[in-house]
Each structure stands twice: as structure tokens, then as C-alpha cells.
Amino acid sequence: MTFRAAYAAHFYFMAAIKTEKITYRKPGFWQRLRTGNLNDTQLGLLLLAPALITLFVVMLYPVLNVFWQSLRGEHLLRPWLGSPFVGLEHFQKILWGRNMVWDLQNLLSWRILGIATLLPLWWFAARGVLKRWTALAWTLTILVVFGFLLGLHPGDSGRWGDARFWNSFNITLLIIVLSVAGSFLVGLPMALLANITSPLRWLVRLAMLLPWAMPRVFTGLTFAWLFQSDYGVLNDLLARAGVNNLLQGVLEPNLIGAQGILWLSRVVPAIIAVNITIIWKTSSFVGLILLAGLQSIDKSLYEAATVDGANAWQRFWSITLPMLRPAIAVALIFRTLTAIQTFDIPYAMTRGAPGRSLETLGLYIYNTIQASNIGYAAALSVVLFALSLGITILYLRWIYTE
Amino acid sequence: MNRRIILALIIGVLASLVYAQTEVTVFIGSRQNPELIGSLLEQFNAANPDIVASYELGGTTSEVQQQYLNTVLTSKSDDIDIFLIDVVRPATYAAAGWAAPLNEYFESEAAMMEFLDQFLPGPVNANLIDGTLYALPSYTDAQFLYYRQDLLDKYGFEPPATWDELMSQAIIIMQGENNPNLQGFNYQGAAIEGANCTFLEPLWSAGGNWRDEAGAITVDSFEGRRALNWLLNTMDVGITKPNIAETATDNSRQEMQAGDVIFMLNWGYAWGRFQNDEDSQVKGLIGVAPLPSFTGFESATCIGGWQWAINNYSSNKEAAFKVLQYMTSEDVQRVLAAQDSRIPARISLYSDPEVLAAAPHFGQFFDVIINARPRPVTPFYDEVSELIRTTVNAVLSRSISVDDALETMQTGLEDIIGN
Numbered sequence: 001m002t003f004r005a006a007y008a009a010h011f012y013f014m015a016a017i018k019t020e021k022i023t024y025r026k027p028g029f030w031q032r033l034r035t036g037n038l039n040d041t042q043l044g045l046l047l048l049a050p051a052l053i054t055l056f057v058v059m060l061y062p063v064l065n066v067f068w069q070s071l072r073g074e075h076l077l078r079p080w081l082g083s084p085f086v087g088l089e090h091f092q093k094i095l096w097g098r099n100m101v102w103d104l105q106n107l108l109s110w111r112i113l114g115i116a117t118l119l120p121l122w123w124f125a126a127r128g129v130l131k132r133w134t135a136l137a138w139t140l141t142i143l144v145v146f147g148f149l150l151g152l153h154p155g156d157s158g159r160w161g162d163a164r165f166w167n168s169f170n171i172t173l174l175i176i177v178l179s180v181a182g183s184f185l186v187g188l189p190m191a192l193l194a195n196i197t198s199p200l201r202w203l204v205r206l207a208m209l210l211p212w213a214m215p216r217v218f219t220g221l222t223f224a225w226l227f228q229s230d231y232g233v234l235n236d237l238l239a240r241a242g243v244n245n246l247l248q249g250v251l252e253p254n255l256i257g258a259q260g261i262l263w264l265s266r267v268v269p270a271i272i273a274v275n276i277t278i279i280w281k282t283s284s285f286v287g288l289i290l291l292a293g294l295q296s297i298d299k300s301l302y303e304a305a306t307v308d309g310a311n312a313w314q315r316f317w318s319i320t321l322p323m324l325r326p327a328i329a330v331a332l333i334f335r336t337l338t339a340i341q342t343f344d345i346p347y348a349m350t351r352g353a354p355g356r357s358l359e360t361l362g363l364y365i366y367n368t369i370q371a372s373n374i375g376y377a378a379a380l381s382v383v384l385f386a387l388s389l390g391i392t393i394l395y396l397r398w399i400y401t402e
Numbered sequence: 403m404n405r406r407i408i409l410a411l412i413i414g415v416l417a418s419l420v421y422a423q424t425e426v427t428v429f430i431g432s433r434q435n436p437e438l439i440g441s442l443l444e445q446f447n448a449a450n451p452d453i454v455a456s457y458e459l460g461g462t463t464s465e466v467q468q469q470y471l472n473t474v475l476t477s478k479s480d481d482i483d484i485f486l487i488d489v490v491r492p493a494t495y496a497a498a499g500w501a502a503p504l505n506e507y508f509e510s511e512a513a514m515m516e517f518l519d520q521f522l523p524g525p526v527n528a529n530l531i532d533g534t535l536y537a538l539p540s541y542t543d544a545q546f547l548y549y550r551q552d553l554l555d556k557y558g559f560e561p562p563a564t565w566d567e568l569m570s571q572a573i574i575i576m577q578g579e580n581n582p583n584l585q586g587f588n589y590q591g592a593a594i595e596g597a598n599c600t601f602l603e604p605l606w607s608a609g610g611n612w613r614d615e616a617g618a619i620t621v622d623s624f625e626g627r628r629a630l631n632w633l634l635n636t637m638d639v640g641i642t643k644p645n646i647a648e649t650a651t652d653n654s655r656q657e658m659q660a661g662d663v664i665f666m667l668n669w670g671y672a673w674g675r676f677q678n679d680e681d682s683q684v685k686g687l688i689g690v691a692p693l694p695s696f697t698g699f700e701s702a703t704c705i706g707g708w709q710w711a712i713n714n715y716s717s718n719k720e721a722a723f724k725v726l727q728y729m730t731s732e733d734v735q736r737v738l739a740a741q742d743s744r745i746p747a748r749i750s751l752y753s754d755p756e757v758l759a760a761a762p763h764f765g766q767f768f769d770v771i772i773n774a775r776p777r778p779v780t781p782f783y784d785e786v787s788e789l790i791r792t793t794v795n796a797v798l799s800r801s802i803s804v805d806d807a808l809e810t811m812q813t814g815l816e817d818i819i820g821n
Contacts, residue, residue: 077782078497079476080499229648230643230645257643257645258582262645264645265591265644265645265646265648265799266799266801267799267801270799351593352593353592353593353647354647354799355593355793355795355799371785372472
């Protein structure tokens with residue numbers, strides 16, 4: 001009954017507004033929404049709202065939650081600990097070690113020296129001699145350097161920080177350097193090849209798309225079989241080509257068995273194998289972006305250069321490469337960011353073995369979650385996030401300044 | 403019409419309150435033969451009209467099952483009343499307060515010990531933490547020494563009692579056979595759960611352990627060095643392939659099944675595959691023996707298998723214990739052994755004609771399984787296991803020296819246990 005009454009009242013009310021018989025207040029948001037009287041900003045916000053809410057729920061909330069978790073000591077297999085607030089303890093453990101000792105005397109002397117270095121820096125910055133960004137970078141550097149010197153000792157454990165973290169940090173860095181460089185070395189020639197006008201161009205483009213479209217775990221599993229040292233395809237090919245016998249005299253005997261190189265059970269070969277796989281998988285992505293860049297270069301530039309007598313190498317060096325710069329930058333950023341997060345391929349190929357030599361940062365975080373150490377895993381994720389953010393900012397500055 | 407349905411519902415609810423049936427939910431993994439468990443539970447329900455037991459499925463591997471239970475138990479849910487857990491877990495469950503202590507369901511301590519005497523000592527020791535019982539064994543498993551009976555017979559050897567004997571027999575057979583694909587000794591060197599056993603077995607059979615009675619870590623010791631050096635030695639003399647660090651459990655099984663291995667350490671499941679698989683090259687050629695040891699010490703092997711425990715947050719613990727008793731009863735374990743090749747945890751079943759008719763090798767398994775020891779019993783098992791298996795894998799891939807490995811494990815374990 002009440003509903004019907006309300007519905008009828010609403011009807012009369014709406015009719016009244018339309019005929020402007022009663023004007024007792026300024027129409028509110030909902031009313032204007034109903035009558036279609038929103039201004040552009042309001043309408044824009046309204047239309048964006050679903051996207052913004054989704055973005056918050058699926059992106060911002062998890063990210064903030066990770067930050068919050070990283071400050072807490074939650075460990076699922078130690079529920080008697082609860083999830084206490086531990087502040088920056090996890091970060092201290094990651095970067096400096098659990099048993100850090102403060103040496104007061106050292107602390108005082110270095111602090112004075114540290115402040116003595118920072119003061120003139122800030123003075124210059126305030127006078128406008130130094131750019132603000134530069135001053136900030138220097139301040140951070142000095143703080144880090146003096147932080148180490150400020151009487152922070154490795155303590156009882158005799159090592160700086162979480163050794164496992166630094167191990168994964170190093171291998172991740174190595175993978176970034178090797179695989180990014182490698183994917184450009186392979187991707188650029190691929191792009192140039194695909195850019196040549198020839199009836200077989202579709203074949204090159206197909207070959208470029210294939211690795212790009214393949215799921216990474218699948219790639220890892222496939223390559224793990226190719227690199228398998230007893231019955232893998234690669235060692236079989238090497239043996240047939242006679243390379244195996246050749247290598248047996250050259251390589252350390254520890255790295256090579258009767259069937260060939262022990263790809264996945266020795267550290268150096270495993271690093272090479274994993275990088276080859278990553279390069280195979282990612283160079284086509286680089287190739288595709290560079291190809292798009294190549295096609296946007298004006299052909300008349302080449303014609304003019306040819307008229308001026310430039311040879312192919314000179315044309316490549318003075319036209320293609322400089323004109324490709326934006327495309328290279330984009331590919332570089334994306335490749336570096338995916339390389340920092342390397343997880344799938346080492347996971348599928350060796351799960352971080354031999355030992356922990358291929359345990360990348362991503363894999364370390366995964367393993368920490370597997371061990372139910374939620375708080376510490378969150379802290380490691382924050383460190384990874386900071387690294388990605390730092391590298392992105394550096395790249396962006398490099399692109400926008402030049 | 404609507405009113406009638408509502409009335410019927412109300413009557414139904416009231417009726418069910420009057421004839422209260424306790425519901426018990428049993429959690430198992432999809433590898434643990436849900437159909438068989440389901441039919442066993444139905445038999446239980448028929449015999450106990452006041453209890454309705456049903457099962458819930460989750461996870462294909464020990465790790466995934468664990469993750470699921472982690473989620474359920476950290477939220478203190480009572481959705482599950484009984485769960486099947488891996489033999490390495492009871493200590494964690496006890497410390498976390500997830501598994502209900504079972505002592506109170508027995509009349510006395512003595513009655514409990516008498517009841518437990520019907521089971522193999524290995525699984526019981528894993529479930530008995532500081533005198534409190536947290537789980538009962540469902541079925542068990544262990545690592546066995548599988549050997550090629552035909553090759554040993556050909557060269558006139560008995561199954562080796564010591565590691566040195568194993569090495570010399572393997573060398574002689576490999577030389578005699580002159581087959582480049584033949585491996586003398588195969589074990590699990592990949593950084594998987596089984597690699598813990600790869601290290602613990604020689605460690606135990608050298609008279610050592612990962613920690614002493616007082617709880618101090620004793621990995622960095624003469625015995626620890628002896629165990630790792632023995633493993634490296636097998637590669638140096640060539641009875642073990644140089645890429646053993648890539649070998650996981652089923653790789654070992656496949657290689658032996660293809661006829662390429664003389665001696666192998668592996669779990670109980672391999673036997674059935676050797677005898678029954680179509681592609682098996684070694685049907686009827688495989689023998690099983692206790693693991694060798696170092697001269698003067700006792701043989702020891704790693705225990706596996708699964709345990710029934712009661713959720714501490716369950717609201718029907720009494721009924722749950724009845725189901726637990728049933729699932730660990732002789733009748734049920736006989737069915738599991740005969741129909742699902744699960745190695746029984748009850749001693750009497752090793753001489754049971756029905757079991758032996760279905761799985762004749764269980765008679766041979768008994769000598770091995772009676773010496774099986776639990777892997778580190780600690781609430782921090784996951785971390786301990788991860789450390790041991792990656793370090794053993796690093797040694798076998800020759801990326802760190804034995805001394806460094808022992809030091810890494812020693813300080814790492816002290817860190818974990820000291821937490």
C-alpha cells in the first residue's frame with residue numbers, strides 16, 4: 001500500500017516540477033540527474049565512475065593492502081603470533097639484516113660528517129644553482145651511503161641483510177641486462193627483415209608473432225625439454241654436429257657430461273639457457289614495436305640520403321637509428337619492467353634451481369608466500385615495486401629531457 | 403500454494419531438530435580416490451544413523467591441499483570437521499592449534515599407547531608431539547631401495563647392506579654390462595620435497611640427525627659431511643649421472659622402468675608401475691630392500707603417507723572422532739590397501755591374506771617401513787624443507803661446496819627454529 005502511495009506521490013511531484021508550479025528549492029544532484037540537467041564535469045565524473053570504482057577495487061586497494069601488510073608480521077603458519085604491527089622491521093631485515101647493531105660513537109662522527117655534506121648541497125639547491133631533482137637524488141645517495149656507514153654493522157650473523165634477497169636481486173639484475181640486451185640484438189634485425197618489401201614478408205611476420213603469442217609457462221616447459229641434458233634436442237643436435245666432442249676438451253669437465261652440456265643442472269649453463277628462452281620469447285615483442293617505428297619513418301629521407309651518396313650502413317646509422325629512438329624507448333621500458341618481474345620462465349624451467357641460483361625476485365616472493373610468510377612477502381613486493389618505479393622514472397626522465 | 407511450501411519447510415526444519423543428525427565433513431585431495439572414500443563414508447553412515455559424513459574435495463598435490471586448509475583454518479572456519487594431512491604437517495597443526503588433541507578420547511594414557519601399538523612406529527611418532535596425539539595414520543609410505551634382481555643374480559650379488567657395497571656392486575655391473583645408458587644409482591636430486599630424503603637418509607644411516615636430543619641443530623657435523631660427500635661421490639665414480647640435480651621423483655621411476663637403472667631410491671608407488679605398466683621393461687625384474695647404511699650403523703628411510711586429524715574449530719568433535727576411528731580402522735585400511743594399493747599403517751595388515759593377495763609386495767615392504775623415520779618434526783617444516791632441498795640441490799649441481807652447504811643449512815636452520 002505504502003509503495004503505491006509513494007509511487008503516486010512521486011508522479012505528482014514530477015509533474016509539478018515539469019510544470020514549474022512549485023519551485024521550493026534548487027534541484028539536487030539526483031534530481032538533475034533524473035532530468036538530464038548535469039553540467040559537463042558532473043556528467044564526465046558520472047560516466048567515469050564505474051571505471052574509477054573498478055580501478056580502485058581491483059588495483060589501488062590490493063596495492064595499498066600490500067603496503068599495509070608489509071608493515072605487519074603476519075605468518076599463516078604461526079597463527080599464535082597474530083598479525084602484529086612491526087613497522088619497518090621487514091625492510092630492515094631485507095636491506096640490513098636482523099641482527100643490526102648500532103655503534104653510538106660511529107653514529108655520532110658520521111652523522112656530523114653527513115650533515116656537513118648535506119648542508120651545502122641544500123644551500124646550493126635553495127639558491128637555484130642545483131636543480132631540485134638533482135639535489136634530491138644526491139640527498140638520497142648520501143643518505144644511503146651514510147646509512148651504511150652510520151654504525152650499521154652486519155651483527156652476529158656476519159652478513160648484510162637477507163642474503164637470499166641479495167642473491168635474487170643479483171640474478172634479477174643479470175637477467176635484466178642479458179635478456180634486454182639480447183632481445184634488442186635479435187629483435188632489431190627481425191624488425192628490419194620484416195620491413196623489407198618481399199613476397200615472403202608474411203613468413204617473417206608470422207615467425208615474429210608466434211613466440212609473442214605463446215604463453216610464457218608453456219615456453220618455459222618446452223625449452224626445459226629442449227635443454228634437457230640426457231635426451232634434449234639441443235644436446236642431440238650439438239652431438240650430431242660434433243660440437244659436443246669439441247666442447248668436451250674445452251669446457252670445465254664439471255659442466256659437461258657424456259650426453260653434452262649439463263644445461264639445467266649447472267649454474268652458468270642454466271643462466272644462459274634461461275636467458276636464451278627469455279630472449280626467444282621477448283625479442284618478437286621488441287621486433288613488433290620496432291617494426292611499427294620503422295614504418296613511420298619517412299621514405300623520402302632515405303631517398304635524399306641515397307642521392308647524397310650515403311651507403312646502407314650510413315643510412316642505418318644516421319637515419320634509421322635516430323628516427324627509431326621513441327620506439328626503442330618504449331620497447332626498452334616495457335622489456336625492462338617485465339624483466340624485473342621475471343617469474344614464469346625460470347619457474348617453469350627449473351623452479352629457481354640449481355640451488356637458488358635462478359631464484360629471481362619474483363620467484364623469491366612467490367616462495368615466501370608459499371611458505372605462508374605473508375608479511376615478509378608483502379615487504380619484498382614493496383621493494384620490487386620501488387625498484388620498478390625507480391627504473392620507470394629514470395627512463396621517463398631520459399625520454400622527456402632529450 | 404506458497405503457504406503450503408513454507409509450512410512444509412517449517413515442519414521439515416522442526417523434524418530435523420527433533421531427529422538431529424550430526425553432519426561431519428571430511429576433507430580429502432582429489433588424488434586420494436574420492437570415490438572409494440565416498441563409498442566408505444556411505445557404509446559408515448548406514449551403520450551410524452545419527453551421523454551424516456560426506457567429503458569435500460580440494461587440491462591435486464600436497465601443497466595445494468595445504469594452501470586450501472591454510473585459508474580455511476586461518477579464518478577459524480568449522481566447515482570442515484576432519485582433514486587428511488601429509489605426514490610432515492602434524493607438528494605445524496599442533497603448534498597452530500588447528501588440530502584437536504586426541505588424548506581426551508581415550509580412557510587413559512596407557513589405553514592410548516596400547517591402541518597406538520597397533521600402528522607402525524614411524525607414523526605414530528610423527529603424530530605424537532610431546533606426548534599429545536594430534537592425528538591418526540590413514541596410510542603410510544616410505545622410500546625403498548629398488549634394485550634389478552636379474553642383474554644382481556647374474557653377478558651373484560645379494561642386495562647391498564652398506565652404501566659402499568652398493569657402490570662396488572654398481573661399478574662391477576656397469577662395467578660388465580657395458581651399456582652406456584645404464585645408471586648405477588638413481589635418486590632425487592631436483593629441489594623437490596623428495597630431496598630432503600635424499601640428504602636425510604644417508605645422514606641418518608651415518609648415525610646423525612638434523613638436530614640432537616636437546617634440540618640443537620647438528621647438520622654441520624661429521625655425519626652431515628659424510629652424507630653429502632657420499633652423494634657427490636656417486637657422481638664422481640660415475641654410478642650416478644652428472645645431471646642428477648635435474649631428476650625428480652617420477653623421472654627416476656621412468657628411467658628405472660625403461661631398464662636404465664640398477665639401484666634406485668623411490669616411494670612405494672613405483673613398484674605397481676614397474677609390474678603393471680604396459681611399457682615397463684622391468685616386469686618381474688625388480689626387488690625391494692631396506693636402504694643401505696654406512697658400516698656399523700642402522701638403515702633408515704624417510705616416511706611418507708597421510709594422517710587423519712580433527713579440526714580444532716569443529717563443533718562436532720565427538721562425531722568427528724567416530725568417523726576418524728572408522729577411517730583408521732582395520733577394515734577400512736584393508737579396503738584401501740587391497741583396492742587402492744595404499745600401504746597400510748596397521749601392522750596386522752602386512753600378514754593379512756586379503757591384502758597380500760592384492761598386493762604381494764607389501765610383505766617385502768614391511769622390513770623397510772618398520773625402520774622409517776619422520777622428516778623434521780617441527781612447526782616450521784615448510785621453511786626447513788625449502789632450505790634443505792635447495793641446498794642439497796645446490797651441492798648436487800656443484801654450485802656450492804659441501805662445507806658451504808653445511809654451514810648454510812646449519813645457520814639457516816638455527817635462524818628458522820630460533821624464530
